[in-house]
Amino acid sequence: MVKAVIVDCFGVIVGKGFENTFARAGGNPKQDKSFIETMLQKSNLGLITEQNFNSVMAKHLGQTKQQWQNKLSSVETANTDLLNYILSLRKDYKTALLSNSNKGVLESKIGQAWLDKCFDEVVCSAEVGLVKPDPKIYRLTAARLGLQPNECVFVDDHQSFVDAAEQIGMHGIVYEGLDQLKQSLSCAINR
Numbered sequence: 240m241v242k243a244v245i246v247d248c249f250g251v252i253v254g255k256g257f258e259n260t261f262a263r264a265g266g267n268p269k270q271d272k273s274f275i276e277t278m279l280q281k282s283n284l285g286l287i288t289e290q291n292f293n294s295v296m297a298k299h300l301g302q303t304k305q306q307w308q309n310k311l312s313s314v315e316t317a318n319t320d321l322l323n324y325i326l327s328l329r330k331d332y333k334t335a336l337l338s339n340s341n342k343g344v345l346e347s348k349i350g351q352a353w354l355d356k357c358f359d360e361v362v363c364s365a366e367v368g369l370v371k372p373d374p375k376i377y378r379l380t381a382a383r384l385g386l387q388p389n390e391c392v393f394v395d396d397h398q399s400f401v402d403a404a405e406q407i408g409m410h411g412i413v414y415e416g417l418d419q420l421k422q423s424l425s426c427a428i429n430r
Contacts, residue, residue, distance in 0.1 A: 241410065241428045242390040243359075244328055245380055247371075248338035250396030251414045252322065253348045254315040264310040266300050274299065283339040285365030292341065317349050321417050325357045333384045335360040337377070337393070339370045360384055371395070372403030381409070392427050394420060 250256035258268035261275060268275060282292040297307035325334055336358045338345060342365045345354060354361055360383040362376065369376040381388045393404035394412045401411035410430075412423045 240390065241332070241392055243333040243335065243381070243384050243386050243392070244325070244424065245335040245337050245377075245384075245391050245393045245404075245409075246325065247395040247397075247400070247414070248336060248340060248345060248348065249315070251318075251394060252336070253317050256396055260311065260314045261296075263314050264296075264300055264302070264307060271299070279339070280370070282341045283364045283370045284368065285342055287341075289341045289344055315348055317353065318417070321420075322349070322353050322357055324417060324421070329357070329359075333359045333386065335362060335380050335384055337362045337371070337380045339364045341365045371397075371400045374403060374407045377404050377407050377409060392424060394424075 246252060254260055257275065257279060261268050261271070278292060278295060281287045282289065287295075293307055293311075294304055297304045300307065328334055334357060336345065336354065340363050342363065345361060345363055360380065362380045362383065364370040364376065367376065367379060369379065371377075377388060377393065381391050384391070388404075388408040389410075392410040392412060393401060394414050395401050395404070396414045398413050401413050405411040410427045412420065412427065414420055
């Protein structure tokens, strides 16, 4: 029986994924795939600060840090309709946010008030030293909710991250939009 809904941040609650952000800032995500993966890995594990990450990104794109920050602010906005839906789920389910992100990023992108209202647990990769798709980060999130993985639904925009959650017994949904999420979640809950 489903007792919790766990959602990703980037590409679900905030923006449409880093590749989209990078492209909208003038970069070529296909050409710079290796660079992006390396920088995200360092950031998501907290090996570099968010400030350093942003400086490197701006320099790589030939922009000032302010130009890069402006692009981030315009592209990476929180989906308040989705946040309100998650808030409504809390009447019947536990909720968690599970994100590959650096320390302090979730608070700055979503806001502490929304995090407090919407989620029983917030798991940030840089704070726990694990990144998706490592099975340990999914198990950790379920454990923090006091549940077994098979009692959780995991929502992410990356198929590989959903696949990893399903491999440890979670129900998985690849996020495509709010209406699709509502329908898929209803199916997962009523299995």
